[in-house]
Amino acid sequence: MRAPTNLPRPHAASLWRAMAGRVPTMDAPVSTGAPLARDLDVEVAIIGAGYSGLSAAHALQQRGVDCVVLDANPIGWGASGRNGGVVSSKFRLSFPSIASSHGLDVAIRMHRLAHDGVRAVQSLIDEFNLERARFEHTGSLRCAHTERALASICAEADWVRNTLKDTSMSVLTRAQIEHETGSKGFVGGVLSADAGTILPLEYVRGLAAGVTARGVPVYESTPVIDMQRADNARVLLRAPGGAVRAKQVIVATNAYSNLTDATSQYHRELVPFRSAMIATASLPPELDARLMVNGRSYTETRRMMKWFRKVDGRMLFGGRDAFGKEGELTGFDALQRAMVALFPDLAHVPVQYRWSGYVGMTFNALPHMGRSDDRTTFCLGYNGAGVAMASLIGQHAAALALGEKPELAMLAQEGLRPVPFHALRAPGVRLVAAWYQFLDAVGA
Ligand SMILES: Cc1cc2nc3c(=O)[nH]c(=O)nc-3n(C[C@H](O)[C@H](O)[C@H](O)COP(=O)(O)OP(=O)(O)OC[C@H]3O[C@@H](n4cnc5c(N)ncnc54)[C@H](O)[C@@H]3O)c2cc1C
Numbered sequence: 001m002r003a004p005t006n007l008p009r010p011h012a013a014s015l016w017r018a019m020a021g022r023v024p025t026m027d028a029p030v031s032t033g034a035p036l037a038r039d040l041d042v043e044v045a046i047i048g049a050g051y052s053g054l055s056a057a058h059a060l061q062q063r064g065v066d067c068v069v070l071d072a073n074p075i076g077w078g079a080s081g082r083n084g085g086v087v088s089s090k091f092r093l094s095f096p097s098i099a100s101s102h103g104l105d106v107a108i109r110m111h112r113l114a115h116d117g118v119r120a121v122q123s124l125i126d127e128f129n130l131e132r133a134r135f136e137h138t139g140s141l142r143c144a145h146t147e148r149a150l151a152s153i154c155a156e157a158d159w160v161r162n163t164l165k166d167t168s169m170s171v172l173t174r175a176q177i178e179h180e181t182g183s184k185g186f187v188g189g190v191l192s193a194d195a196g197t198i199l200p201l202e203y204v205r206g207l208a209a210g211v212t213a214r215g216v217p218v219y220e221s222t223p224v225i226d227m228q229r230a231d232n233a234r235v236l237l238r239a240p241g242g243a244v245r246a247k248q249v250i251v252a253t254n255a256y257s258n259l260t261d262a263t264s265q266y267h268r269e270l271v272p273f274r275s276a277m278i279a280t281a282s283l284p285p286e287l288d289a290r291l292m293v294n295g296r297s298y299t300e301t302r303r304m305m306k307w308f309r310k311v312d313g314r315m316l317f318g319g320r321d322a323f324g325k326e327g328e329l330t331g332f333d334a335l336q337r338a339m340v341a342l343f344p345d346l347a348h349v350p351v352q353y354r355w356s357g358y359v360g361m362t363f364n365a366l367p368h369m370g371r372s373d374d375r376t377t378f379c380l381g382y383n384g385a386g387v388a389m390a391s392l393i394g395q396h397a398a399a400l401a402l403g404e405k406p407e408l409a410m411l412a413q414e415g416l417r418p419v420p421f422h423a424l425r426a427p428g429v430r431l432v433a434a435w436y437q438f439l440d441a442v443g444a
Pocket of ligand 1: 047050051053072073076079080082084085223224253254256257260262263276318355356358359379380383386387388390
């Protein structure tokens with residue numbers, strides 16, 4: 001069994017990477033930084049050291065369970081180190097639509113899970129003193145690009161307020177949105193107060209440092225290249241430098257599950273969708289003072305959604321971009337054009353950072369978690385909203401692996417359910433994206 005020659009890989013050339021490089025961010029090493037170089041026998045082995053895997057490790061450590069985390073790459077190489085840092089308390093499926101298809105009780109439980117995600121981030125930040133991750137509970141503003149879209153998100157906010165008694169959502173007028181964002185591109189919007197922003201790479205590195213300091217070994221540059229059921233009720237994981245025998249395994253590899261054959265069956269649960277981001281140079285002081293005055297995260301209502309925020313006086317702008325591959329430069333010019341269309345004043349501000357990564361989309365637009373057999377638990381498919389949810393779901397994966405029954409509402413899944421015609425996912429995604437772009441363009 002040979003290790004893939006393209007692993008480990010360097011971090012994406014993101015603003016987060018540059019910020020982490022300029023200022024030495026960790027008081028202690030993130031982890032041993034070294035690959036696994038011996039054999040281990042543990043209760044639970046976790047594959048993947050993003051938010052999912054590390055929050056699972058933290059939950060296990062708190063229960064006194066002997067565990068280890070293995071990642072093919074440096075900490076934060078995956079989506080957890082390169083995302084937009086929008087901390088949100090929602091799923092891609094709206095709560096009214098969940099209530100109409102699955103009943104009010106399920107909608108209430110899903111609503112609780114969504115807000116528990118934000119609490120999970122806050123409590124990890126507090127517990128490990130992660131000030132450098134700069135979690136700011138400033139809220140998230142959903143900006144409507146048409147009257148029709150505004151009517152739809154206002155109706156949803158009313159329903160959540162009246163039916164779920166959630167007062168954290170409020171409607172903002174066109175003038176308020178213009179004042180907040182500095183853009184004339186929106187007709188109104190809805191503010192969700194229980195949301196905010198974070199520095200994603202600092203957060204994941206802080207989690208890794210935190211669990212390492214509590215005695216959980218986190219091995220970087222350690223691809224799991226083989227996973228087999230073994231005797232003595234164990235699973236045997238093989239990495240290039242050693243093997244791990246574990247009673248239980250948690251697979252937390254999400255949209256990067258196809259890095260090796262050992263985890264690729266989990267990739268077939270998902271349709272990976274490329275998500276791209278740009279960050280400008282520092283804004284001129286006058287613009288900095290006028291754009292996004294409340295420092296929230298901002299999303300819009302187009303199907304091919306864009307989102308934006310400010311970090312240290314720079315504009316960050318992200319969007320779904322199904323047309324390129326990770327690492328390719330396609331899509332960034334279109335993203336910059338979309339940014340300038342909303343913020344014409346940015347036309348002459350250079351873009352300094354461009355990066356992308358894969359988000360794990362699922363057919364039902366919800367995360368999936370469960371057991372693929374009696375010794376293996378999986379959690380994946382955050383549909384581009386995993387900062388808060390993966391921080392929570394990782395803890396629930398730990399509970400599931402120990403035989404507990406955490407509240408998962410619609411996220412629970414029995415066994416794996418591969419996406420049909422998975423091999424056709426790339427052309428399929430391009431087709432759907434082109435259709436969405438057409439609908440957005442005609443304002444449908
Ligand atoms: C560009 C972008 C922007 C995003 N913006 C936001 C946002 O603003 N807000 C939000 O909520 N969500 C956002 N997301 C989604 C969010 O980042 C993810 O949902 C979340 O980080 C998933 O965390 P994870 O731990 O499950 O997976 P990851 O962080 O991707 O970690 C998986 C890890 O598994 C490792 N791995 C894979 N296979 C193996 C193997 N065989 N052996 C060992 N290790 C393996 C990988 O190296 C990787 O480090 C964004 C995603 C991207 C890509």
